[in-house]
Amino acid sequence: MAFQDPSHSSVCGSLFGGPDLGPKFFCIAANNAATAGSSTGLGTASGSSGPAAQAGGPRHPAALGGGPGGGATAPQQHNKLASETPSPADMEPDRPIGYGAFGVVWSVTDPRDGKRVALKKMPNVFQNLVSCKRVFRELKMLCFFKHDNVLSALDILQPPQIDCFEEIYVITELMQSDLHKVIVSPQPLSTDHIKVFLYQILRGLKYLHSAGILHRDIKPGNLLVNSNCVLKICDFGLARVEELDESRHMTQEVVTQYYRAPEILTGSRHYSSAIDVWSVGCIFAELLGRRILFQAQSPIQQLDLITDLLGTPPLSAMLSACEGARAHILRGPHKPPSLSVLYMLSDGATHEAVHLLCRMLVFDPCKRISGRDALSHPYLDEGRLRYHTCMCRCCFTVASGRVYTRDFEPVASGRFDDQYEKTLTSVWQVKELIHRFITEHQQGKRVPLCINPQSAAFKTFIRSTAWHSSKVSKKEER
Template identity: 30%
Template sequence: MDGGAAPPNDTEMSDAQPVAAAAPPADPNQQVPPPGGIDNIPATLSHGGRFIQYNIFGNIFEVTAKYKPPIMPIGKGAYGIVCSALNSETGEHVAIKKIANAFDNKIDAKRTLREIKLLRHMDHENVVAIRDIIPPPQREVFNDVYIAYELMDTDLHQIIRSNQGLSEEHCQYFLYQILRGLKYIHSANVLHRDLKPSNLLLNANCTPTEAELGFLNENAKRYIRQLPLYRRQSFTEKFPTVHPSAIDLVKKMLTFDPRQRITVEDALAHPYLNSLHDISDEPVCMTPFSFDFEQRALTEEQMKELIYREALAFNPDYDSSSSAFDPGAFQ
């Protein structure tokens, strides 16, 4: 996942240790022996051996049988649980996010649909990639959504909080890669509303990848309008040891009026990033993202079907024995 310029010589972190896969038992109802060291995560084959159920701290994690044990929880949030697992068909380790009861709230369901469509549209080294949408065992019992992403090693928040020092070259490299991804996102007519260190994932070469894309909305505008006025802080006084060129770029990127704010293209060409900037290796999205699905109210069943179709796009040979969807629902 290295894009653009090479990272500084001392940016490499230790590679993530590979996880060994255990073969599933012949008996579909037999419990898969837990992997060494993770004996609290039992796994059981289900639905005739087509799926595997993992019990992760009392939460059922049910994925297609190609995601062999062991499985490792790596994160948890309001949306659900994230686990790393091995796709035995591709040999790739992925991060699988479970969104439990994904259709109970229409706003959350639409957010999930939006994320899937957005990331499927994007194809860039600095934007996290979806590897799979895991279809449900039965179409008419479709409540939880499982999304498999490329597995990254850490995030910028963890790097900043660690004892690992960051040189000027590190900062330039991180900023360049972030802007490189942002240029691609903007060229698709999409704004990233939540750029923060914890949403900037890094691989073993410290190449940042942007995750958790979102959209600005009227609530965000109202929030901004109600904020009290604050006196502008002097970056030079606050960060006296930072290079003046870096201060200049940050000032231009944080200009409140978007009409006067520096564009991502001009930010990439700023003198602070001279040593990394290469316009021939800063691609754009050739097709703007379509927001057509946002233009009408969707029922719960329609959102289920749209996400189910996205799952089938990743799994064209998947055969759900019971699909109760009525095509007339979209008419």
């Protein structure tokens, strides 16, 4: 069951059928995990170190009919106590559960408590200064995040001596699937599903943007979900702090093509958080229609599909476009907008749904709705109600009824600070800083973990990550 209260029926009861995480992986005893020749992979360290609908303000769930009680049913646990003797199947690694922009994610067992967690390996970190800075940025972000709809670091594995320090392992919460797998599955998606998913995406995005962070790769595969429909934004390999100086150029090698905003497709050298909102709009349409909205073979064809739907943009919307892209759009016949086709996505494409979708899919980023304002749209009132009635961790139930938080969509405590990057001038300097950052991050916490390189499971893990690393093209970014 995903969420249920006295006035609402169950929604996500069978969202994921069958076992989700496969065979057990790295089930080990904490007291002998670091022994050389052990058959396990993780060990404890030896020592501690459109339409005219009006969008008003968000409405309180209690005012929308939320009753007392309710509670999210926890997903089925797929873990084994560390003290149990692992079977041969337990000593073999699962298949990788995800490939990020710059890393591979596996499902493992934390030997300290027996819980299943996600282990992300960041390989070849110190190849060049750009790679070093990107990894350091992602690490600091994962440790900075404190939000229920944004994935954050639970721990970082203890690094070796700095001379042998070449890769980083980050532990995060393990989620059961991602939104892409849900969309392409035969599992029916109701309007309630879509509203709850979209609400959580925008809730997490508001938090990121309030910290000045652009995700730059929002897509269904980077939205992790559990069988109780809780959603978290993940994979910050391409994320960066928003550049406030419009004269500073930003890389265009960002965002998976199908979810790439028009300003990037037209070669704009500067962009804002609006690119993430465009991506969310594409995902919203994909949830409604169960197919990719703009699916082309090349960026030029991608841009043509967008203008087929939105119409030929005015010159004022292409001020930042490169000359070639502007000429390509203007040399073709004038296209009228055909937004009415959005009503044909599915029965769930109601008047309110299409209105919000049209506010997200705006060619001109200056006129595109923000994530904060999108959360105030009436279409998301039901999603807010369901999430805070029985899914969130910020509200709770007492004998007299539901106690709601005062801030349904919290912002970051402050802007993410990236000023340190201006002082980074060499690979060795960044390597020392990352090594010190991880060591200081572990102080005062649980016994740190490290990798046992002699284990059979670890060797299999390395083979899979090496294969993926050879397929990933490194993206230059400023």
